[in-house]
Amino acid sequence: MDCPICGSDDVEILNSKQKSSKKKLMEEYLLKCEDCGHVFKDVISLKKPxxxxxxxxxxxxxxxxxxxxxxxxxxxxxxxxxxxxxxxxxxxxxxxxxxxxxxxxxxxxxxxxxxIEIPARIGFSVDLHGEVDSYKLDLERDFEIAPGDVVKIDKHIVKVHVVKTQERKLTSGFAKAAVITRVYSKPVKFNNYDYDLTKHIIKKTKGKK
Ligand SMILES: [Zn+2]
Structure with a gap:
């Protein structure tokens, strides 16, 4: 955007407006040369996304x-x-x-x-008859957990009983990790499970019920 009269590149932008055609985005500038005072127009075109x-x-x-x-x-x-x-x-x-x-x-x-989306952090409780193993998990935001799911977590294989979300407690249906606050589960004597959450554990605490 050099001045067409004196060739200076010291120009002031007085005004600009965007125009768009089928393939191009155009930015039209009204410019003033700081050296000789000449006012002129220039157009910069960008290809459309x-x-x-x-x-x-x-x-x-x-x-x-x-x-x-x-x-x-x-x-x-x-x-x-x-x-x-x-x-x-x-x-x-x-x-x-x-x-x-x-x-x-x-x-x-x-x-x-x-x-680099921030994962969803949820709580996961395993009811051990009087004691509770409590975990913090980081999951993909769209990871789905449903009451009835059989899950491996740490050394336990458990069945999900209740999924607590920001709004309610679910005993059926499913919820995405992004809205889950805590999952309540009890151990089951199965060898197979639907999925393994062990590697998503951030923190484990033991507590009394
Ligand atoms: Zn000039």
Whole structure:
């Protein structure tokens, strides 16, 4: 945005407005040269956002999705983006068949990222006839727990009796970890279970009932 009269790049922005066509976003500027006082217009065009392939790893799973980015932008490892699954951090960028740390968005084939959404922290109680083993767990926010689920946790295999959410106590149906405050369970003599929560334990406390 240099002055067309004297060539100075010392310009003041008097006004700007956005225009958009099918493929481009245009920013039209009204500028004033600080050196010679000439007032002129200039237009900067940006390519419109397009969907790019995105693979998000979240704990054991990976999700394939897309994300809308402006082809004119630059992307690098460590950048934080907002995807349909919440906040993600870019770990690697695929351009052609190579993995790079930095690229112009329009050259990108696939973006690899980790989810950095804050997990849901819930309480999980195991009723041991007079004593209670109480756990704090960090779970994916959309992890579902239902009364009746048979669960391995620590050295116990238990059946879920009540799922307490922010609003009610459930004895049927299911709830997502994001809204669960505590799960109440009792040991069962099964060898099989629906899922194992042991690796999600953050803290264990023993207590009397
Ligand atoms: Zn000038």
């Amino acid at each position: 397009k969907p790019y392939r995105l693979i998000i790893s979240e704990q054991d799973k990976s999700h394939r999705t897309t994300i809308e980015l402006s082809p004119s932008d630059e992307l690098k490892s460590g950048d934080v983006l907002l995807s349909e699954l919440g906040q993600i951090e870019v770990t690697s960028i695929e351009v052609g068949d190579k993995r790079v740390n930095k690229a112009k968005v329009e050259d990108i084939n696939t973006i690899w990222a980790n989810s």
